Amino acid sequence: MTTTLATLRGLSVSYRREGAQTFALRDVDLDIATGGRLAIIGESGSGKSTLALALAGLLPPEASLAGTIDWPGLDHVPVAGRDIGMVFQDPGSSLNPVLTIGEQVSEGAVRHLRLGRATARQRALDLLARVRIPQPQAALAAYPHQFSGGQRQRIAIACAIAASPRLLIADEATSALDMIVQAEITELLDTLVREDGMSLVFITHDIALAAKLADRIAVFRDATLVEVGPARQVLARPSQDYTRSLIATHIDFSAPRLIDERA
Numbered sequence: 001m002t003t004t005l006a007t008l009r010g011l012s013v014s015y016r017r018e019g020a021q022t023f024a025l026r027d028v029d030l031d032i033a034t035g036g037r038l039a040i041i042g043e044s045g046s047g048k049s050t051l052a053l054a055l056a057g058l059l060p061p062e063a064s065l066a067g068t069i070d071w072p073g074l075d076h077v078p079v080a081g082r083d084i085g086m087v088f089q090d091p092g093s094s095l096n097p098v099l100t101i102g103e104q105v106s107e108g109a110v111r112h113l114r115l116g117r118a119t120a121r122q123r124a125l126d127l128l129a130r131v132r133i134p135q136p137q138a139a140l141a142a143y144p145h146q147f148s149g150g151q152r153q154r155i156a157i158a159c160a161i162a163a164s165p166r167l168l169i170a171d172e173a174t175s176a177l178d179m180i181v182q183a184e185i186t187e188l189l190d191t192l193v194r195e196d197g198m199s200l201v202f203i204t205h206d207i208a209l210a211a212k213l214a215d216r217i218a219v220f221r222d223a224t225l226v227e228v229g230p231a232r233q234v235l236a237r238p239s240q241d242y243t244r245s246l247i248a249t250h251i252d253f254s255a256p257r258l259i260d261e262r263a
């Protein structure tokens, strides 16, 4: 049986710009299934990151929000960092250059799980091993600049899951990486989500990635949710021309083959 983690109803987010109200999201109805993997696709500026921030309760103060986000799958309003882990495109923006990896990975566990220093350190070690950082013991005392981009993203993922969140939100988490590293990070996300039973919401421009990782796909255009459904259906039989054109821009890559395999 599918249970629902979060329910968005009539969700609108707007900003005041030069005296006028502009919508970053307009009247969005969307359900997020417990343990589900939802891909969010759509052109630049269509409201994808705004949706991620709204879910995590991290919208900036200047945003006006209307509508509701309910969490029937939780018994409390989720806290970002504890119930919701976030991974962004640029791990540099989530990792602090002057703190050690050990300090950063254990931070969420110390703050949210109230672990003591020694236990948190052990947890950081376990997390670094889980995201497959080589020599995790040595990594604890190292700084972000000593790692490659792909390794930094692995460390950012370790930070995001440190407090065992129920929902992991990845906003273009693989976009800045080369293709091989992208595939490795995708595989890592896939494994972590499966092992921990986390729900995953991930934003991507990469239709092939959505085909690989998602069980549902939501398509945004100009602040509006234009289409949502099972990944296979949205990719193989999109109901909107807009979705068709998004898929068509990837047609020379692996998306058609992936669609065929799943159809």
Ligand SMILES: Nc1ncnc2c1ncn2[C@@H]1O[C@H](COP(=O)(O)OP(=O)(O)OP(=O)(O)O)[C@@H](O)[C@H]1O
Pocket: 015, 023, 024, 042, 043, 044, 045, 046, 047, 048, 049, 050, 051, 060, 062
């Ligand atoms: N803090 C803000 N103040 C004013 N406008 C904002 C703010 N944040 C986002 N917007 C506007 O909201 C709209 C949606 O932005 P959002 O970042 O959600 O798009 P996106 O789909 O994530 O785009 P991209 O693919 O480029 O990351 C854009 O028009 C953007 O300019």
Ligand SMILES: [Mg+2]
Pocket: 048, 049, 050, 171
């Ligand atoms: Mg964005």
